[in-house]
Amino acid sequence: MPAADKPVYKRILLKLSGEALMGGGEFGIDPKVIAGIAADVAEVAKAGVQMGLVIGGGNIFRGVSLSAKGMDRATADYMGMLATVMNSLSLQDALERHGLLVRVMSALHINQVCEDYVRRRAIRHLEKGRIVIFAAGTGNPFFTTDTAASLRGVEIGAQLILKATKVDGVYSADPMKDKTATRYTRLTFDEALDRKLAVMDAAAFALCREHNVPLRVFDMHKAGALMRIMRGEDEGTLIERGPV
Secondary structure, eight states: OOGGGSOSOSEEEEEEOGGGGSTTSSSSOOHHHHHHHHHHHHHHHHTTOEEEEEEOOTTTOOHHHHHHTTSOHHHHHHHHHHHHHHHHHHHHHHHHTTTOOEEEEESSOOTTTSEEOOHHHHHHHHHTTOEEEEESTTSSTTOOHHHHHHHHHHHHTOSEEEEEESSSSEESSOTTTOTTOOEESEEEHHHHHHTTOOSSOHHHHHHHHHTTOOEEEEETTSTTHHHHHHTTOOOSEEEEOOOO
């Protein structure tokens, strides 16, 4: 690989939403969509980048929605964690079809289908060139998968946390509803919070800011976007800690 094309990152954490797997459907997993995501991830992994992934479960179950309709919030959140395990196993299968070594590590004990999450073991998997998919969020109710992504990113020493969305970055307003919305290329965590930009929840932001781990928001469905970021190109919106 030419020097100009070599990745500038050694280890990253990629956060995917469960909804991203639905494609044009209303729920479930679209095989074509997950195959496309797997192909992009495989390209980066084969370039030598150590990758951890966190995936949501909104395409199968949304605990917050049922909690709002009267279900016990903790119960609903645990059900949502199980949905992330299902998505993680599906993504594992898609990645293994590319000849990659993949481990699913769950914050809940489900030994028959995946490994328990142990930080040192996860890092060892990454060092051996395996992709690690972190399932079941943080293992605790009341925490989002965004927070789980920030937590795992900090724990494994990721140089960058990537959040894949349906739009190419962070906008001043919802670009699907407001055509005058402007896209930010760079922000600080404080600016994103002050402007109430719906990127990640406050707990996820706090972890990234405290441990100085930058966050980049980008469109996963944009061809080649993930690999361009790995080469250091300015794709999407970069959010990082401002001057101390």
